[in-house]
Amino acid sequence: MAFYVVQFLTGLASAASLFLVASGLSIIFGVTRIVNFAHGAFYMIGAYIAFTLTDRFAGAFGFWGGIVAAALTVALIGVLVEMVLLRRIYHAPELFQLLATFGLTLMVEDLVVLIWGPDDLLGRRAPGFKGAVDFFGQNIPSYDLFLIVLGPVVLGILWLLFQRTRWGVLVRAATQDRDMVSALGVNQKWLFTSVFAVGVFLAALGGALQIPRDAVHHAMDLRIIVEVFVVVVIGGLGSIVGAFVAAVLVSELNAFGILIFPKISIILVFLVMAAVLIVRPWGLFGRPEAPARKTPGLTVNPWRPLTSNERLAALAALVVAAMLPLLAGNYALTVGSEIAIFVIFAVSLHFLMSVGGLASFGHAAYFGLGAYGVAFLAKMAGLPMIVCLLVGPLLGCLGAAVFGFFAVQLSGVYFAMLTLAFAQIVWSIAFQWVSVTGGDNGILGIWPEKWAASPSHFYWLALGVAAIVTVALRIAVFSPFGYALRATRDSALRSEAIGINAKRIQWTAFVIAGTTAGIGGALFAYLKGSVFPDNLGISLSVDALVMVLLGGVETVSGAVVGAIVYKALNIWLVSQTDLSKLVLGGFIVLIVVVFPKGIVGMLEMLAQRRRNASPPGSALLAKPIESAE
Amino acid sequence: MSVAPPLLAVEGLTKSYGGIHAVRGVSFSLRAGEILALIGPNGAGKSTCFDMLNGQNKPDSGHVRLNGEDVTGNKPREIWRLGVGRTFQITATFATMTVRENVQVALISHQKQLFNLWGSAPHFDRDEAGRLLELVGMGGYADRPCGELAYGDLKRLELAVALANQPKLLLMDEPTAGMAPRERVDLMRLTANIAREKSIGVLFTEHDMDVVFEHADRIIVLNRGTLIAEGSPAEVRGNPQVQAVYLGEGLVYDARHREGTAT
Numbered sequence: 001m002a003f004y005v006v007q008f009l010t011g012l013a014s015a016a017s018l019f020l021v022a023s024g025l026s027i028i029f030g031v032t033r034i035v036n037f038a039h040g041a042f043y044m045i046g047a048y049i050a051f052t053l054t055d056r057f058a059g060a061f062g063f064w065g066g067i068v069a070a071a072l073t074v075a076l077i078g079v080l081v082e083m084v085l086l087r088r089i090y091h092a093p094e095l096f097q098l099l100a101t102f103g104l105t106l107m108v109e110d111l112v113v114l115i116w117g118p119d120d121l122l123g124r125r126a127p128g129f130k131g132a133v134d135f136f137g138q139n140i141p142s143y144d145l146f147l148i149v150l151g152p153v154v155l156g157i158l159w160l161l162f163q164r165t166r167w168g169v170l171v172r173a174a175t176q177d178r179d180m181v182s183a184l185g186v187n188q189k190w191l192f193t194s195v196f197a198v199g200v201f202l203a204a205l206g207g208a209l210q211i212p213r214d215a216v217h218h219a220m221d222l223r224i225i226v227e228v229f230v231v232v233v234i235g236g237l238g239s240i241v242g243a244f245v246a247a248v249l250v251s252e253l254n255a256f257g258i259l260i261f262p263k264i265s266i267i268l269v270f271l272v273m274a275a276v277l278i279v280r281p282w283g284l285f286g287r288p289e290a291p292a293r294k295t296p297g298l299t300v301n302p303w304r305p306l307t308s309n310e311r312l313a314a315l316a317a318l319v320v321a322a323m324l325p326l327l328a329g330n331y332a333l334t335v336g337s338e339i340a341i342f343v344i345f346a347v348s349l350h351f352l353m354s355v356g357g358l359a360s361f362g363h364a365a366y367f368g369l370g371a372y373g374v375a376f377l378a379k380m381a382g383l384p385m386i387v388c389l390l391v392g393p394l395l396g397c398l399g400a401a402v403f404g405f406f407a408v409q410l411s412g413v414y415f416a417m418l419t420l421a422f423a424q425i426v427w428s429i430a431f432q433w434v435s436v437t438g439g440d441n442g443i444l445g446i447w448p449e450k451w452a453a454s455p456s457h458f459y460w461l462a463l464g465v466a467a468i469v470t471v472a473l474r475i476a477v478f479s480p481f482g483y484a485l486r487a488t489r490d491s492a493l494r495s496e497a498i499g500i501n502a503k504r505i506q507w508t509a510f511v512i513a514g515t516t517a518g519i520g521g522a523l524f525a526y527l528k529g530s531v532f533p534d535n536l537g538i539s540l541s542v543d544a545l546v547m548v549l550l551g552g553v554e555t556v557s558g559a560v561v562g563a564i565v566y567k568a569l570n571i572w573l574v575s576q577t578d579l580s581k582l583v584l585g586g587f588i589v590l591i592v593v594v595f596p597k598g599i600v601g602m603l604e605m606l607a608q609r610r611r612n613a614s615p616p617g618s619a620l621l622a623k624p625i626e627s628a629e
Numbered sequence: 630m631s632v633a634p635p636l637l638a639v640e641g642l643t644k645s646y647g648g649i650h651a652v653r654g655v656s657f658s659l660r661a662g663e664i665l666a667l668i669g670p671n672g673a674g675k676s677t678c679f680d681m682l683n684g685q686n687k688p689d690s691g692h693v694r695l696n697g698e699d700v701t702g703n704k705p706r707e708i709w710r711l712g713v714g715r716t717f718q719i720t721a722t723f724a725t726m727t728v729r730e731n732v733q734v735a736l737i738s739h740q741k742q743l744f745n746l747w748g749s750a751p752h753f754d755r756d757e758a759g760r761l762l763e764l765v766g767m768g769g770y771a772d773r774p775c776g777e778l779a780y781g782d783l784k785r786l787e788l789a790v791a792l793a794n795q796p797k798l799l800l801m802d803e804p805t806a807g808m809a810p811r812e813r814v815d816l817m818r819l820t821a822n823i824a825r826e827k828s829i830g831v832l833f834t835e836h837d838m839d840v841v842f843e844h845a846d847r848i849i850v851l852n853r854g855t856l857i858a859e860g861s862p863a864e865v866r867g868n869p870q871v872q873a874v875y876l877g878e879g880l881v882y883d884a885r886h887r888e889g890t891a892t
Contacts, residue, residue, distance in 0.1 A: 480742040490724050
């Protein structure tokens with residue numbers, strides 16, 4: 001019995017940090033409507049700076065002062081980020097905000113390694129809380145007891161702050177209606193900045209307080225952000241009480257899940273999250289979200305199918321691509337195969353995100369499931385390659401069917417957070433369930449059969465499949481289903497009013513996109529000869545998002561162009577620098593801020609401008625309506 | 630011999646929010662081809678009532694019947710499938726699609742082709758889409774992006790979309806809100822002509838009394854959640870209770886004001 005009580009108390013102690021970070025995220029979202037992906041990064045910087053400060057200054061004052069000073073320093077960094085970056089993108093679509101803050105996260109990951117090195121750092125024990133308390137023969141670290149008390153205390157302070165101060169009243173008012181608050185003459189800029197500073201302070205404090213319990217390392221940002229997303233999805237975005245209750249719930253589930261399913265404890269959290277989403281899609285303490293506001297200034301040109309000339313041009317490009325083996329060596333062909341596979345991956349996400357308006361932040365899960373599907377079939381069942389390629393992607397299809405069912409119940413940022421959490425869960429299973437997936441060691445030796453073994457043959461295979469997939473999805477975009485999908489994206493109200501079951505349409509799109517991604521993953525397994533948990537990791541999901549964004553999220557062909565350019569750049573970059581995350585993150589931020597229309601979108605704009613500038617005579621001949629390609 | 634049930638029959642519709650009775654025991658009916666206006670001052674319960682008819686809101690008690698079939702609490706999309714078209718107070722259209730594509734989506738849904746992944750949507754029933762657009766005077770705008778349209782044109786597009794499933798009943802929530810006076814008259818005249826020609830029943834809520842009195846065959850008046858009057862435009866105009874609701878408080882205020890200045 002005592003053991004369970006201790007386990008319970010450990011869970012409560014873990015909840016403290018989780019609550020601090022989640023409440024910060026919630027406060028920021030409430031006022032600015034930005035889901036700050038970089039929150040995990042701020043948490044991590046808080047821990048690193050606190051490590052340095054507490055290491056440097058001795059004594060109790062040095063420790064506690066160091067923790068607070070670290071959180072304040074990070075809050076200052078947050079203010080800087082808000083003023084320099086976020087102020088430019090408050091009016092951008094939420095997808096861009098998520099991506100920009102994700103770009104920041106990537107940059108921070110490389111920066112901390114650059115400053116503090118790649119090794120885990122063990123922090124000081126907290127002065128005054130070094131020992132343990134004996135509880136019926138079980139030891140509880142006294143620091144855990146301190147954290148257990150701290151959680152409710154912070155909750156109380158936040159409550160007082162919001163109920164009793166003028167600033168708190170403004171924050172609550174802005175959470176309900178920020179346009180009204182601004183109409184009343186409140187300086188919104190500083191309100192937003194101060195709210196961001198408070199939110200970041202909480203995240204950094206959460207990180208700093210972890211150092212006596214856990215080692216500081218450079219992957220702690222992603223771990224916490226996924227947990228925080230799960231917490232706010234369960235508790236409800238914007239609710240601090242919800243964040244507290246859900247943080248306790250998730251921490252306890254983790255603490256006891258280890259006892260029940262030691263291998264895959266995360267399953268328990270997933271089940272609870274799924275249950276909450278079915279009963280209350282907006283979280284236990286959240287409120288149903290008003291439909292996302294239309295973003296002004298982001299007009300989408302109507303889409304049209306390719307003209308016959310453009311079809312010929314595309315065919316010519318394909319023929320040229322197919323001639324690559326005549327000129328290039330084996331390395332170039334392997335790179336070419338990889339690019340073709342990423343075209344498949346990108347167009348599958350494009351279908352979901354551009355056509356369906358559902359920006360999945362965990363699309364790699366289905367890519368990776370396809371790869372694992374092939375690995376299981378090839379290694380365990382010993383099936384021939386062609387069968388593996390056909391059947392393997394069905395694992396991606398299955399995953400998309402299960403997770404997609406829950407994900408499409410939500411939209412916007414909730415959808416993004418949930419898909420990310422699902423992908424992370426799949427990753428954890430691949431990572432932890434060693435007896436089946438091989439864990440970190442992956443599954444090796446998945447080599448193509450003779451007919452596809454040579455680099456040129458495999459390249460043709462990948463190119464052919466990529467061409468077929470791209471054409472098939474294009475047909476789907478301009479099919480009645482594609483129109484219905486775009487209709488659900490444009491107006492949920494109107495689609496429902498003309499008999500469209502939006503959830504079922506979106507679920508179907510999710511399954512199509514997941515299966516297609518699985519096809520890419522299946523080829524990828526054969527290309528690499530192995531599968532690893534990284535094949536369904538977050539960074540791969542983000543790669544897909546960036547490819548679509550780089551090509552142009554509002555265009556039909558953007559994904560193809562984006563995948564080719566991005567993957568080629570990426571492969572080159574990795575060969576050139578060790579700081580690829582830093583460069584990549586900076587690149588993402590740059591696209592979002594200065595280049596939001598992407599390559600194809602830019603080309604369209606230039607073409608349109610040239611047409612408008614041409615003399616009146618030819619303007620009559622030009623098509624009167626702009627269309628997106 | 631039984632009489633055919635009315636197109637729309639509303640019986641004892643009731644809805645309260647907390648202690649507030651938004652709608653209390655409202656009953657009325659609507660025949661095919663009839664144009665019925667639902668009026669009342671702000672807060673009378675018009676929108677609540679309307680939302681319970683089109684499935685966006687569930688009544689606490691009472692029934693909504695379409696051609697005798699009980700549709701109380703059905704989802705909006707299910708009600709649409711039974712032949713009910715609707716327009717919104719603030720237009721809801723597919724902003725990134727062209728005018729024609731907006732109508733085509735409704736046609737696709739009507740012909741149950743929503744899950745067709747192979748056909749060509751740009752060519753989907755262009756004739757019918759063109760006819761519907763001509764009907765509402767939008768034939769020349771078919772290729773325009775919907776996001777570029779003026780508000781009055783969006784309202785007409787919504788009407789075309791609402792007509793795509795060959796409805797027996799049109800529900801229009803403040804169809805002329807936010808329009809210029811000239812456009813209001815045009816739109817309601819258009820609606821009335823189409824409705825009479827195709828024998829479609831129309832129920833609309835409206836604040837503009839000129840529009841109401843010119844086009845409605847019959848008017849029902851809500852005040853504080855209950856039905857206080859029902860009849861032809863002339864009857865409703867002459868009803869003292871309706872006059873009190875619409876003008877009463879103004880007169881009282883006026884009288885007090887004069888009293889105040891006299892003393």
